[in-house]
Amino acid sequence: AVLDFVAGPAPDTPLVSVIRRGLLDEEAPPPHQLPVLVTDSPHILCSIDIICYLAKHPALIGSVGRCTLQELELVCKKVESVVRETPAIEALYQMHRKNVSSLAITDVDHRLVSIL
Secondary structure, eight states: OHHHHOOOOOTTSOHHHIIIIIIOOTTSOOOSEEEEEETTEEEEEEHHHHHHHHHHOGGGTGGGGGSOTTTTTOSOSOOOEEETTSOHHHHHHHHHHHTOSOOEEEOTTOOEEEEO
């Protein structure tokens, strides 16, 4: 059955719990999607869904919404990248080895061309 296969937060799980337990796992990179169980059918909650919701309701963010990315320490991580000629299986291996959920794809001049 679907419920035996999919495990994730229930629809009545508080947002802060979803973020803490679903997106902030210290052992693994944050996922881009989380399954959410609604009755017998799973639904997908994307991290961008949370961002869009908060953008539409800025009062929920409070003073954090006025902070810069640098003040929030969101721009201090090293960006992992591969050149676009890298085989897909190698790029996926690099993501696994470096414990990241995405890679910058660059051209030979190190200009960003995509994100995996």
